[in-house]
Amino acid sequence: GEPGIGKSTLFLQNGLLIKQLKVLYISGEESEQQIKMRADRLKISNDNFYLLTETDTNIIFKEIKKLKPELVIVDSIQTIQSNLIDSSAGTVSQIRECAASFQRFAKETNTPVFLIGHITKDGAIAGPKILEHMVDTVLQFEGDRHYAYRILRTLKNRFGSTSELGIYEMSGAGMRVVTNPSEILIAQREEVLSGSAIAAALEGMRPLLIEVQALVTPSVYGTPQRTVTGFDLRRLQLLLAVLEKRGGFQFGLKDVFVNIAGGIKIEDPSTDLAVICALLSSYEDNPLPKNICFAGEVGLNGEIRAVNRIEQRIAEAQKLGFEKIIVSKFNKKSFDPKAFSIQVIALSRVDEVYQQLF
Structure with a gap:
C-alpha cells in the first residue's frame, strides 16, 4: 500500500486482537515509542504480543528461535537487511534474500509470516515482481488518503479465491470494518x-x-x-x-x-x-x-x-x-x-x- 494508507495500523490492530497466538511484530521503520503511541490509540491490550525493532536478519532469526512465535509480522520488508549481501536495504537483491529467508522459516516451521511492502509511484509493489512471485498471497491496501475508506483487495491467493474484498473505515481508534459499504x-x-x-x-x-x-x-x-x-x-x-x-x-x-x-x-x-x-x-x-x-x-x-x-x-x-x-x-x-x-x-x-x- 501507499505511505500513510494504514498498513502498520491494520497489522498492529490485528496482531493485538489475536490473543490466542504468540505474535511477534518486527518493525524496521518505527521505534518502540512510536508503536507504543499507536497501540495506546487502539486501546487493545494483549500480553501475548511481542515487539522487536530490528533490521538485521541474523538478530531477527536469533530472537525468533528464542521466542518461538506463532505469527510473525514484518514492517516493512524494504527495511530488512541481510549481511550475506553487500547492498543497502530495499534493493532487489536484499528484498529477494530477506523474503527468501522468511519464506524458508515459514515453510519449515509452519508459521504464518506477513510482510508489509512498499509500492512504487505507479502502484506496483516495490522491488519489481520478485516479491509477488515469492509469496503465497498478495493483499493490496488502497484508497484515497483524503477519504476515510480503505479497500483491501486480493491480487494473488494460493489458498483460495482472489475475489475477496475487505472495506475499512479509518478512524482515530484504528480500522473499523464496514459491513454495508453500499449505504x-x-x-x-x-x-x-x-x-x-x-x-x-x-x-x-x-x-x-x-x-x-x-x-x-x-x-x-x-x-x-x-x-x-x-x-x-x-x-x-x-x-x-x-x-x-x-x-x-x-x-x-x-x-x-x-x-x-x-x-x-x-x-x-x-x-x-x-x-x-x-x-x-x-x-x-x-x-x-x-x-x-x-x-x-x-x-x-x-x-x-x-x-x-x-x-x-x-x-x-x-x-x-x-x-x-x-x-x-x-x-x-x-x-x-x-x-x-x-x-x-x-x-x-x-x-x-x-x-x-x-
Whole structure:
C-alpha cells in the first residue's frame, strides 16, 4: 500500500486482537515509542504480543528461535537487511534474500509470516515482481488518503479465491470494518439532481451500489476535456463514441467529467450503463428517478450486454430500497423476476433505455 494508507495500523490492530497466538511484530521503520503511541490509540491490550525493532536478519532469526512465535509480522520488508549481501536495504537483491529467508522459516516451521511492502509511484509493489512471485498471497491496501475508506483487495491467493474484498473505515481508534459499504457510497443524496445514476457493481464477491456522477458542459476551449475520477478514461471515450454514433448526441462539442463518488476506483464493466445514463441525464439536464439503478455492460453497437452474478446485484438493490433496476435482456435466463419484489426492466439497447427514462 501507499505511505500513510494504514498498513502498520491494520497489522498492529490485528496482531493485538489475536490473543490466542504468540505474535511477534518486527518493525524496521518505527521505534518502540512510536508503536507504543499507536497501540495506546487502539486501546487493545494483549500480553501475548511481542515487539522487536530490528533490521538485521541474523538478530531477527536469533530472537525468533528464542521466542518461538506463532505469527510473525514484518514492517516493512524494504527495511530488512541481510549481511550475506553487500547492498543497502530495499534493493532487489536484499528484498529477494530477506523474503527468501522468511519464506524458508515459514515453510519449515509452519508459521504464518506477513510482510508489509512498499509500492512504487505507479502502484506496483516495490522491488519489481520478485516479491509477488515469492509469496503465497498478495493483499493490496488502497484508497484515497483524503477519504476515510480503505479497500483491501486480493491480487494473488494460493489458498483460495482472489475475489475477496475487505472495506475499512479509518478512524482515530484504528480500522473499523464496514459491513454495508453500499449505504455509505450512496448515502449523501438529498435532492434529485441531474447527472447522477446508481450502478449495481461487484467488487470481488461483494455487490456494491455506487453513485456515478457526470457533468456535461459546452466546451469553452477548442478541444473538449474528458476528465474522470475512479473510472477508466479510455472506457469513457468509448461510451461517448457509442452515444455519438448510435444515439446522435453531440458530445464532441462538450466537456465531460465523470466521478465515482466516495473515492473508490471501479473496474467492473457493469457500470457502463449507469455512466451512460448519468451522461444523458446531465446532457438533457433532466434528473433520473431517485428509486432506479442500473447493471449492464455497453457494447460498441449500443447493445446492453449481460453481466455476471445478476441475482446478487438485484438482491442488493432491493435490500437498499430501490424500486426498479434496468438490466440486459440477455440476462433474463439467469434469474427469476418473480423471486424479487423490485421491478426488473430488461432492455437490449441504449436507445430503449433513453426512451424509458426521458
